[in-house]
Amino acid sequence: MEKLVVIGAGMASGRALEHIFEEAPGRFDITLFGAEPRGNYNRLMLSPVLAGEKEYEQIITHDSAWYEANGVHTRFGETVTAIDRQRKIVISRNGETSYDKLIIATGSAPFIIPLPGKDLPGVMAFRDLDDVNAMVAAARRPNAKAVIIGGGLLGLEAAAALRLRGMEVVVLHLTGHVMDRQLDPAAGYLLQRELESRGIKVHCKAQTKAILGQNAVEAVALDDGTVYGADIVIMAAGIRPETRIAVDAGLHVERGIVVNDQMVTSDPDIFALGECVEHEKIVYGLVAPLYDQAKVLAKTLAKNDAAFRPVQTATQLKVTGVSVYSAGDFADAEDREEIVLRDATSGIYKRLVLKDDRVIGAVLYGETGDGPWFFDMIRKGTDTREMRDTLIFGQAYQGGAALDPMAAVAALPDDAEICGCNGVCKGAITGAILSKGLTDLDGVRAHSKASASCGSCTHLVEKLMAITLGDSYNPAAVKPMCPCTEHDHGTVRRLIVAKGLKSIPAVMQELEWKTSCGCAKCRPALNYYLVADWPGEYEDDNQSRFINERVHANIQKDGTYSVVPRMWGGMTNPRELRAIADVADKFAIPAVKVTGGQRIDLLGVKKEDLPGVWADLNAAGMVSGAAYAKGLRTVKTCVGSDWCRFGTQDSTGLGIRIEKFMWGAWTPAKLKLAVSGCPRNCAEATCKDIGVICVDSGYDIHFAGAAGLDIKPTELLGHANSEDEALEIITALTQMYREQGHYLERIYKWARRVGVDTIKAAIIEDLDKRRHYAERFAYSQQFAQVDPWEERVNGKDAHEFAAMAEFGLPVAAE
Amino acid sequence: MTDWIDIGAINAIPQRGARCVNTPNGKIAIFRTADDQVFAMDNRCPHKGGPLSEGIVHGASVTCPLHNWVFDLSTGTAQGADEGQVRTYPVQVMDGRILIAPDVLMEVAAE
């Protein structure tokens, strides 16, 4: 009998042995080495074991009776430390074992991030039963805390399991959403929300800095300064093929041990399979392909023809009560189309990616029953043209007549409930439409209350209107924000607040966006709405901002930038002027101009020079003038009572005070103010977004002027008796505009839309309302008044200002 | 064939962002999408030369920062009513590193 030695008693080798006994019974004398002190078991099921849903005994795949019956010599708890290919032996603790044929099935090893403190007791991986036992023991301690580094499949299964065992769990994840390798941001958002509802803290974009502790783990520190207490830290940041003995033996190893289609390594007597191998540059991390490899390897050993070919894989998360499915390639590209179905009420998200009418990728959340059906189509390359309209609804909708959503609504009985929030049935809605002669959605909302709360039944209400009104219903009266959504700006703003939506993926999911990642129109708008509505909570998404707001300078037609420092109220001094002159010299800035906003513009700055320019301006006490921002720009002033013979009040001082209080605020569109010391109005206050005209008795506050694309004088809002009162009125007005304005809607357009009287009623007549608006403004300023230049001088977004790589002219070969 | 050239880690580019590689004859913009696909194309808009790497990335497209033309990242073709073509370059990601086709830098240099 030929001697066959197998290194590694894992999932792949277990399956291979079964096939070998089928293909070549009695042909080999087999010795099975395993580093773990136990035989083959179902590693996948470690998650349910950790969760307490299964016992170890239930996941054993091969027991001692099986090894005995098949004559396998088991050497468990014995690591193979070397292979001597010349002498055809393997070396382990108990000496040498010779082979005719050798199988390497060493799987992979968890990747331990080289962090300070990684060797402290309490830092563990999640790979084998010993790890599970250690975690279970730690979870028994009262108030035990776990920090999991890595929000991938393994990390999340560990998180859910440890939470079930009562631990306080924090998941740290490097990128913007969990399971980013398998899920798109929309599904990642839903998953995160589900985990959070179970009491798991998920911290995305987390850069772990160090694991802290004296004699054992005590905490984990992040780059952003956050520190999480921890009794155990689980490294679930990835795996590396376990190839050490193969490398030492001189086999061809790249990322994994290189094998051909027959699972033969660079040595014809040595075979390999499982996570330790690389086939056609692919290393697998899921079992399905490994089972195919096991089949092929057995045939090769039995001298039968077989070939392993690259396969697609599908992933499912094994957390009880969570359904996530992902398969194939779900990235965007021009030659691809996507079909997205979102059902916000039941938390469902489905996305299919098609190319040439064939499904090539699928991400399913909430309802994954059709996953295998889609996966099958991916593998077979099924032509989907015939079922295109109903494809996303799944297998159950195929074959019969295509389901017409309009007909479905028409067929509903009159007592069918349409609006769950307000308990409005179909009959009540159609009744209101007919009896009140309603023709638009707002009217239906006002009279029937349907779709007036969360809005998630809006599409049903709209269909009812179409059915009831026929051609006279014009849904186009709603002007969608952009082609990614049916909703207009107002609806989106309202629902963000009503539903407590606090991230862009949350908005896109709950409001049923039609694209997975939005566009250049909706993303900046959503980012502003979230910044304005959730101060201190929402983390600004830089990548959703236009370049000017991302790099805090104005892009010019030649790709250079202009830099405008603040000059509070238009005042400056020799020190600032000298610093500006010096910086212009030092960085060879080609143009220096006085702007129409009473300050100085440095034009033609190279992008890579921006941090240097800012550092010098900062050093002279200047901050960004936000000349690029949909936010507070300038507060122009005149010389006022300080110097002017007509000046009634300190217009310069008030302007500076306003600018110092309001700088940094983001607004729907740019916001420009001015304060003039008398009605001669030298600061041009009566064509500004907000303007103050000082008079003997105090301050007249004007607003809603325009002097750009449109020219329009301001309206008088009201009168203030003191600077304090003027400031309260101005900030309250600004806050009302911040909360109600549509993105890119200047204050005069907003006022036209909501009515000057409505604004006067809230800001001038209702003192309580005014105070509340002003308080909300002041609160949000706490988070807004950070000089973006200083942050970047100190290293924030450094990637923006440096090339990724530089290549010189190729040097001629010598 | 020479090996592909390593131009940096994928994590050096923010998701839905871009950075440039400088070559003797101009900049190549390297884009990273929300789902970690990577694309490379000339950092010059065919309209009026806008730096495409500074645009907003959405899906597998970028919107030029100067006048909002939209380009498909995989083909470099202008979308919608606009007509134009940006040259694209082959890139691939291996082990978290971005590799660019070896001949690209030579070609850019030779132009």
Ligand code: SRM
């Ligand atoms: C620099 C400056 C011109 C100057 O040399 O004086 C200027 C320059 C630009 N203006 Fe302006 N505006 C400047 C004062 C004005 C003024 C006068 C004022 O503020 O008193 C107005 C009329 C008042 C108003 O805002 O309505 C003005 C009305 C506009 C408009 C029309 C806005 C509108 O809603 O009607 C735009 C276009 C836009 O925003 O979409 C615009 C847009 C621009 C942009 C940002 C064009 C762009 O998108 O790139 C220019 C940027 C150049 C740069 O890099 O600095 N600029 N712009 C002034 C900067 C003031 C500052 O210190 O911050």
Ligand SMILES: Cc1cc2nc3c(=O)[nH]c(=O)nc-3n(C[C@H](O)[C@H](O)[C@H](O)COP(=O)(O)OP(=O)(O)OC[C@H]3O[C@@H](n4cnc5c(N)ncnc54)[C@H](O)[C@@H]3O)c2cc1C
């Ligand atoms: C908690 C968990 C959940 C998972 N869930 C899923 C899932 O849901 N779906 C899925 O498809 N995949 C899942 N996986 C991945 C799956 O378990 C692996 O793909 C599979 O186990 C790989 O099989 P393998 O035989 O290559 O390696 P392994 O199963 O790891 O076996 C390798 C064995 O070799 C031993 N060994 C290593 N070096 C030596 C040596 N020098 N001498 C002797 N013995 C050695 C190791 O100790 C190990 O026991 C999960 C993995 C884990 C850890």
Ligand code: SF4
């Ligand atoms: S008026 Fe304003 S936007 Fe127009 S060219 Fe002058 S600075 Fe630019």
Ligand code: FES
């Ligand atoms: S330069 Fe790109 S759109 Fe004009």
